Amino acid sequence: MAAPLPIACLNGAFLPLAEVRISPLDRGFLFADSVYEVLPVYAGRPFLFIEHIARLERSLGEIRMHSPLTRSEWATLLTELVARNGGGDMYLYVQVTRGAEEGRNHALNASLVPTVFLMACPLAPLDESVRITGVGAITTQDERWARCDIKSTSLLANVLAKSRAADAGETEAILLSGGWLREGSSSSVMIVCGGVLHAPPYGPEILPGTTRDLALRLAAEAGIAVRIAPIAEATLRSADEILLSFATRGVLSVTRLDGKAVGTGRPGPVWSALAAGFAHYRQILAGTPLLPAG
Numbered sequence: 529m530a531a532p533l534p535i536a537c538l539n540g541a542f543l544p545l546a547e548v549r550i551s552p553l554d555r556g557f558l559f560a561d562s563v564y565e566v567l568p569v570y571a572g573r574p575f576l577f578i579e580h581i582a583r584l585e586r587s588l589g590e591i592r593m594h595s596p597l598t599r600s601e602w603a604t605l606l607t608e609l610v611a612r613n614g615g616g617d618m619y620l621y622v623q624v625t626r627g628a629e630e631g632r633n634h635a636l637n638a639s640l641v642p643t644v645f646l647m648a649c650p651l652a653p654l655d656e657s658v659r660i661t662g663v664g665a666i667t668t669q670d671e672r673w674a675r676c677d678i679k680s681t682s683l684l685a686n687v688l689a690k691s692r693a694a695d696a697g698e699t700e701a702i703l704l705s706g707g708w709l710r711e712g713s714s715s716s717v718m719i720v721c722g723g724v725l726h727a728p729p730y731g732p733e734i735l736p737g738t739t740r741d742l743a744l745r746l747a748a749e750a751g752i753a754v755r756i757a758p759i760a761e762a763t764l765r766s767a768d769e770i771l772l773s774f775a776t777r778g779v780l781s782v783t784r785l786d787g788k789a790v791g792t793g794r795p796g797p798v799w800s801a802l803a804a805g806f807a808h809y810r811q812i813l814a815g816t817p818l819l820p821a822g
């Protein structure tokens with residue numbers, strides 16, 4: 529993984545990442561009392577800006593915080609961070625913690641000033657081999673908490689699941705619970721059966737995915753039937769295609785699950801249609817304003 533780009537932003541101040549200092553008494557550090565977002569940037573423009581900020585606002589609301597910035601202030605901050613790092617393609621990491629306090633107290637303290645940290649990271653183009661062969665995934669039990677709809681930095685169970693995939697030489701860990709598909713350790717999961725694109729319903733068990741929402745919209749626009757309903761493990765295992773979606777990579781095709789070929793063992797037609805749809809949509813958005821005028 530490439531090192532982050534040099535300029536970061538802490539509480540509105542732009543500075544070299546190496547000079548960023550955050551207190552050990554910050555609740556983000558002590559309790560993972562914080563939420564985050566990851567947004568891709570193409571040709572200098574944050575992609576799906578409103579969708580990511582709306583999800584950040586929702587995550588903050590669910591942990592009894594308000595967004596410390598307005599949408600217009602976020603747009604200004606993100607645009608400036610991108611420019612200070614040379615523009616082009618990258619991704620932005622945005623984290624808001626509840627802030628630092630005098631001691632280590634579990635209960636919330638409403639008077640704290642949130643810590644707002646942003647950094648930019650390189651976004652390498654997708655490896656050609658991934659387009660041709662897809663990626664491998666393992667399945668593992670979902671060991672996370674009961675509010676996975678909040679994009680919390682409390683990611684230890686995700687870290688352990690992803691590490692199990694890495695140990696097996698695979699890209700992603702697909703999480704199962706009680707015989708049902710949840711999502712990936714850092715991605716949404718959709719499947720294709722008989723030409724229909726299936727995705728599990730949103731609820732406290734999974735994160736609403738910005739990339740998944742766009743994928744389902746582009747699929748419907750391309751005439752692909754979409755079905756939102758719980759997906760049983762057996763259905764996952766017999767799918768013609770398994771798709772992962774996440775902000776930094778768009779949609780990837782899983783062609784190997786637990787060592788067995790998925791469908792033909794090659795990226796399928798729905799993945800191809802969505803990959804083309806995403807490339808087209810990025811071009812449409814290029815140069816458009818982040819927020820509607822007025």
Ligand SMILES: Cc1ncc(COP(=O)(O)O)c(C=O)c1O
Pocket residue numbers: 566711712713714715716735736737738739740773774775776
């Ligand atoms: C657990 C989890 N689910 C789903 C997603 C996909 O969300 P998005 O498409 O907004 O990146 C992510 C992305 O980080 C994730 O960590």
